[in-house]
Amino acid sequence: MEKIHAVIKGVGGYVPDYILTNDELSRMVDTTDEWIMTRIGIKERRLLREEGKATSDLGVEAVKNLFAKTGTKPEEVDLLICATVTPDMRFPATSCIICDKMGIKNAFAFDLTSGCSGFVYALSTAARFVESGRYKKVVLVGAEVMSSIIDYTDRATCPIFGDGAGAVLLEPSTEAYGVLDEEMGTDGYGRVHLHMKAGGSLMPPSHETIDKRLHYVYQEGQPVFKWAVVKMADVAEAVMKRNHLDPNKTWLVPHQANLRIIDAVARRMELSSERVMINIQKYGNTTAATIPLLLWEWENKLKKGDDLVICAFGSGFSWGAIWLKWAY
Numbered sequence: 123m124e125k126i127h128a129v130i131k132g133v134g135g136y137v138p139d140y141i142l143t144n145d146e147l148s149r150m151v152d153t154t155d156e157w158i159m160t161r162i163g164i165k166e167r168r169l170l171r172e173e174g175k176a177t178s179d180l181g182v183e184a185v186k187n188l189f190a191k192t193g194t195k196p197e198e199v200d201l202l203i204c205a206t207v208t209p210d211m212r213f214p215a216t217s218c219i220i221c222d223k224m225g226i227k228n229a230f231a232f233d234l235t236s237g238c239s240g241f242v243y244a245l246s247t248a249a250r251f252v253e254s255g256r257y258k259k260v261v262l263v264g265a266e267v268m269s270s271i272i273d274y275t276d277r278a279t280c281p282i283f284g285d286g287a288g289a290v291l292l293e294p295s296t297e298a299y300g301v302l303d304e305e306m307g308t309d310g311y312g313r314v315h316l317h318m319k320a321g322g323s324l325m326p327p328s329h330e331t332i333d334k335r336l337h338y339v340y341q342e343g344q345p346v347f348k349w350a351v352v353k354m355a356d357v358a359e360a361v362m363k364r365n366h367l368d369p370n371k372t373w374l375v376p377h378q379a380n381l382r383i384i385d386a387v388a389r390r391m392e393l394s395s396e397r398v399m400i401n402i403q404k405y406g407n408t409t410a411a412t413i414p415l416l417l418w419e420w421e422n423k424l425k426k427g428d429d430l431v432i433c434a435f436g437s438g439f440s441w442g443a444i445w446l447k448w449a450y
């Protein structure tokens with residue numbers, strides 16, 4: 123039997139309208155545009171401000187955009203995975219809510235929680251379903267309302283994150299395009315440096331956890347930074363080297379956490395800057411949505427047969443890199 127590959131057939135994206143600029147942030151906490159630009163590389167980020175709207179609504183907009191571009195009908199989809207750390211509710215899964223709002227009736231759906239590596243992990247997972255030959259149209263969503271878990275009195279975390287969603291359609295192909303190789307890793311020790319303290323079974327919500335502001339992202343920036351540089355570059359370089367990818371022709375699609383991390387990974391891979399996808403300056407870190415939002419913005423520049431190395435690092439710690447050959 124011919125080997126089946128999982129290929130991306132289209133990309134959709136959506137960001138909410140509200141723009142939180144560095145100038146506005148510097149009126150909220152003790153920070154400056156200069157500090158944020160030099161230390162992180164973010165100018166502005168989008169925030170969901172509409173009452174009653176949630177992560178699923180951003181996901182729905184991205185999927186609508188994807189369906190319009192690819193001519194996909196809701197009833198054709200047989201699996202939908204949503205990568206998110208900001209689900210609408212603890213349960214049910216946000217993927218089920220997206221299916222309901224989109225009229226997707228013939229699919230099964232689940233969420234995948236792996237922080238900033240969420241989309242890479244979900245792409246690896248979705249590829250296995252497609253490669254099995256059983257699933258023909260798989261929708262992969264990365265969607266976050268990070269503003270729902272950010273403490274806007276904490277200058278160490280509030281400039282970093284933003285809200286947004288991206289979605290891709292995966293289909294089978296017997297040609298050698300799509301997901302071709304990957305390298306993934308996890309080290310649970312890293313949880314001490316990046317987590318949310320309360321709200322889980324370890325520390326259920328209480329008046330005390332709210333008074334102590336424990337329902338927000340807790341991050342020790344420096345250790346996370348050091349691990350991110352090393353692990354993202356390690357796996358991206360490994361995937362590139364063992365597949366003999368040409369640094370002059372390969373696109374780097376890196377998770378958007380910090381411009382300095384992206385630059386370090388690109389340097390290790392010896393890529394020129396025009397091959398590196400970057401939109402952190404306008405969206406910030408949208409966690410599981412950064413990578414599909416990059417693909418959404420770069421889709422018009424990509425050509426059939428282009429090599430992409432997609433890589434991410436996030437809470438867990440978790441990290442991964444995927445070699446993907448663009449199929450259209």
Ligand code: UT7
Nearest residue numbers: 152153154157161238277278343344346347350379380436
């Ligand atoms: O996507 C998930 C994975 N997450 C990441 O990859 C994030 C990785 N970490 C980072 O990107 C960086 O560590 C941060 C952007 C979070 C922080 O940058 P940094 O260069 O590591 O700064 P720092 O935490 O070492 O802080 C340096 C100084 C400190 O002041 P002192 O102690 O030197 O006087 C901070 O208090 O900068 C201060 N500082 C700020 N100053 C102005 C921290 N936040 C701010 C701020 N504005 N917003």
